[in-house]
Amino acid sequence: MKRMGTKLDQILTHTASEVAARKGVADIASMERQAAGHQPRGFAANLRRVAQDKPAVIAELKKASPSKGLIREDFQPVELALGLEAAGAAALSVLTDEAFFQGSLKNLEIASAAVKIPCLRKDFMVDPFQMLEARAHGADAILLIVAAHTDADLKLLRASARAYGLDVLCEVHDREELDRAVQIGCEAIGVNSRDLRDFSVHPETLVELVGAIPGDVVRVAESGIRSGDDMFRLRAAGYDAFLIGESLMRQPDPGAALAAMLGHTVPAGV
Numbered sequence: 001m002k003r004m005g006t007k008l009d010q011i012l013t014h015t016a017s018e019v020a021a022r023k024g025v026a027d028i029a030s031m032e033r034q035a036a037g038h039q040p041r042g043f044a045a046n047l048r049r050v051a052q053d054k055p056a057v058i059a060e061l062k063k064a065s066p067s068k069g070l071i072r073e074d075f076q077p078v079e080l081a082l083g084l085e086a087a088g089a090a091a092l093s094v095l096t097d098e099a100f101f102q103g104s105l106k107n108l109e110i111a112s113a114a115v116k117i118p119c120l121r122k123d124f125m126v127d128p129f130q131m132l133e134a135r136a137h138g139a140d141a142i143l144l145i146v147a148a149h150t151d152a153d154l155k156l157l158r159a160s161a162r163a164y165g166l167d168v169l170c171e172v173h174d175r176e177e178l179d180r181a182v183q184i185g186c187e188a189i190g191v192n193s194r195d196l197r198d199f200s201v202h203p204e205t206l207v208e209l210v211g212a213i214p215g216d217v218v219r220v221a222e223s224g225i226r227s228g229d230d231m232f233r234l235r236a237a238g239y240d241a242f243l244i245g246e247s248l249m250r251q252p253d254p255g256a257a258l259a260a261m262l263g264h265t266v267p268a269g270v
């Protein structure tokens, strides 16, 4: 394992052992049947469609994070998912990491079943087995963090996502990672303004890198987006989609907060 000691490395080491434990006791045949029962809804295609006339928001169900601790105490995945969908989210992102983000595959499963919009499994994907888990629990897409892998591993994980019909959001922090993501070939590339190696936030990176994302890839701005103003500024800079967690989750009514960010109100009775 290279670069031991960063936050990201600690999370990856822990994740690898958790995945190995689950894989060791998994009933693969029954998971395959469950996965076959979920037809992936095109994640990137929906972001692209929505982005034609408004910012495509990927709203994140995020209860806690290692950098912020507990973000939302009263965490009801289905209620949150329905409220965010009604407010105009183009997709959901559901944290499934338990140890660091207090998420779960169960949250993904019930949120995904409640909505029509596509759902991203937000986790640290280190093994093809997690692709099967993702689809079996209703995911339509997965995240791949370029900083976490060699090119060979990225290619393997990308191929296994494709084999399960899952779109890939490839996450980068700098130009070098962006070039690697382009080589791998993903449906969507996300620039994360939070560096997962030390959790520092660098908003200027978002504007610096967007021009280098190829035009046929969905361009996603990630982390630290707090207002409609932030979102519309990043849209003017060239982003199609916006991954927003904390600023929505801290509001009493995240759906209403998203509607306000998008500049429209939810029709009465929804």
Ligand SMILES: O=P(O)(O)OC[C@@H](O)[C@@H](O)c1c[nH]c2ccccc12
Pocket (backbone or CB within 6 Å): 060, 062, 122, 123, 171, 192, 222, 223, 224, 225, 243, 244, 245, 246, 247
């Ligand atoms: O809560 P924020 O600042 O709006 O950020 C959301 C999302 O970008 C962030 O949760 C995230 C981006 N990449 C990740 C990788 C793993 C865990 C979490 C993340």
